[in-house]
Amino acid sequence: MALHRKIDDGGDRNEVDVNPVYVQLARERVPRRTMPQRGMLPDTALQVVRDELILDGNARLNLATFVTTWMEPQARRLMAECLDKNMIDKDEYPQTAELESRCVNILADLWHAPAGSATGCSTTGSSEACMLGGMALLWRWRQRRQAAGAGVGQPNLVMGSNVQVCWEKFCRYWQVEPRMVPMEPGRLHLRGPQAAAQCDENTIGVVAILGSTMDGSYEPVGEISGELDLLAGRGGPDVPIHVDAASGGFIAPFLQPQLVWDFQVPRVASINASGHKYGLVYPGVGWVVWRAAAALPEDLVFKVNYLGGEMPTFALNFSRSGSNVAAQYYNFLRLGFEGYRRVQQACQDVALHMSGQIARMGPFELLSDGSELPVFAFRISDESAGYTVFDLSEVLRERGWLVPAYTFPANLQDTAVLRVVVRNGFGMNLADAFLADLRRYSRTLAAHPHSHMPLAPESVRHGFAH
Numbered sequence: 001m002a003l004h005r006k007i008d009d010g011g012d013r014n015e016v017d018v019n020p021v022y023v024q025l026a027r028e029r030v031p032r033r034t035m036p037q038r039g040m041l042p043d044t045a046l047q048v049v050r051d052e053l054i055l056d057g058n059a060r061l062n063l064a065t066f067v068t069t070w071m072e073p074q075a076r077r078l079m080a081e082c083l084d085k086n087m088i089d090k091d092e093y094p095q096t097a098e099l100e101s102r103c104v105n106i107l108a109d110l111w112h113a114p115a116g117s118a119t120g121c122s123t124t125g126s127s128e129a130c131m132l133g134g135m136a137l138l139w140r141w142r143q144r145r146q147a148a149g150a151g152v153g154q155p156n157l158v159m160g161s162n163v164q165v166c167w168e169k170f171c172r173y174w175q176v177e178p179r180m181v182p183m184e185p186g187r188l189h190l191r192g193p194q195a196a197a198q199c200d201e202n203t204i205g206v207v208a209i210l211g212s213t214m215d216g217s218y219e220p221v222g223e224i225s226g227e228l229d230l231l232a233g234r235g236g237p238d239v240p241i242h243v244d245a246a247s248g249g250f251i252a253p254f255l256q257p258q259l260v261w262d263f264q265v266p267r268v269a270s271i272n273a274s275g276h277k278y279g280l281v282y283p284g285v286g287w288v289v290w291r292a293a294a295a296l297p298e299d300l301v302f303k304v305n306y307l308g309g310e311m312p313t314f315a316l317n318f319s320r321s322g323s324n325v326a327a328q329y330y331n332f333l334r335l336g337f338e339g340y341r342r343v344q345q346a347c348q349d350v351a352l353h354m355s356g357q358i359a360r361m362g363p364f365e366l367l368s369d370g371s372e373l374p375v376f377a378f379r380i381s382d383e384s385a386g387y388t389v390f391d392l393s394e395v396l397r398e399r400g401w402l403v404p405a406y407t408f409p410a411n412l413q414d415t416a417v418l419r420v421v422v423r424n425g426f427g428m429n430l431a432d433a434f435l436a437d438l439r440r441y442s443r444t445l446a447a448h449p450h451s452h453m454p455l456a457p458e459s460v461r462h463g464f465a466h
């Protein structure tokens with residue numbers, strides 16, 4: 001989470017008045033950064049906190065985030081009912097543990113895990129899921145090396161420079177060398193030959209992304225696996241793949257059922273996905289599944305017994321509410337395969353409609369069109385347009401649209417794009433309203449290129465990594 005610093009301003013801006021309509025006393029004050037001496041009535045506290053939060057953005061107009069911003073009232077009710085169940089306490093809440101187990105089974109089935117011993121768990125999101133997947137790769141590599149009497153000093157992980165920040169975290173925290181294959185003009189993600197070329201006997205695995213947070217494109221898991229097969233066939237290292245399917249794990253099974261990216265590829269050892277992205281659950285819940293128990297080293301698994309009973313667990317945190325897992329199971333039950341397919345297809349229809357219109361709009365060029373994830377990125381191709389994607393992102397904010405502008409990672413740092421993520425609830429009406437605003441604002445900016453203050457792009461650039 002964001003790091004926050006203690007503010008020492010002598011307290012002169014610490015206290016504010018509560019709206020007099022909410023209070024009985026003539027005047028009631030709330031200290032902002034120290035705990036109040038006395039409490040207040042629940043409705044007063046509720047009003048005060050709500051008033052603060054109206055400054056947050058309107059989630060439905062947020063085209064930046066991949067994360068669920070709307071669930072049905074029935075799902076909200078279920079979540080409220082489950083907030084007090086501690087996920088880790090499998091003995092007191094065996095039925096919540098049972099629902100988690102069913103979700104793992106449903107996902108393992110959706111991702112074509114071979115019959116036998118697929119194993120998985122829920123997490124707080126894909127970041128934790130990736131951390132667990134990466135740890136399993138690291139531990140297994142160490143076991144292989146130790147068994148061969150080789151050194152375990154310099155592990156590396158191969159991935160594209162377009163990976164989500166969680167993989168950089170994994171490498172930093174576990175002291176694994178990140179081997180990032182840079183993007184090139186015309187290649188916006190990792191491909192097979194480039195991945196295999198980076199692998200050596202110290203490679204713990206290759207991360208393939210389905211799909212890229214940068215532009216929504218899928219990395220070719222089959223091609224990457226094929227190149228790694230050739231490498232192993234030549235007597236090179238036998239490198240496993242982890243698929244980071246944070247978004248695609250809940251899209252590809254429904255929209256691209258013919259695509260072979262999951263456990264059908266024998267080299268794929270583990271897969272993660274975010275339940276709170278296209279899994280359609282409020283944050284935060286993620287999932288990770290290993291092809292077989294053998295892909296998950298025993299000494300990473302802890303058996304906790306002091307809550308009564310004994311349950312194997314693999315997680316970074318301990319206590320967590322059971323409400324997201326119940327909500328995930330609710331969605332599976334409520335929508336079924338056909339329901340998920342229709343929801344995701346509706347997103348894709350809107351994404352393709354929008355990208356098609358934008359491609360015809362003039363100064364824009366698509367870098368992806370939403371035909372893989374319902375996500376697309378576009379840039380200003382006309383050098384003489386007189387404004388940048390950062391200017392556009394800023395003016396669109398005036399109407400409430402949150403559309404992040406950012407530069408691509410190495411080696412395409414000169415390419416600046418806008419990205420649109422279409423989620424459930426963003427229908428054709430909103431899409432057309434957005435397109436009208438985009439058309440209007442780009443015309444205005446072109447006519448008055450200097451009317452808008454250049455903004456500090458840093459604040460916007462880092463908005464993409466949701």
Ligand SMILES: *Cc1c(COP(=O)(O)O)cnc(C)c1O
Nearest residue numbers: 125126127164213244246274466
């Ligand atoms: C969003 C995302 C993550 C991080 O997922 P959280 O669920 O937000 O922790 C990791 N990888 C990819 C490809 C993502 O899109």
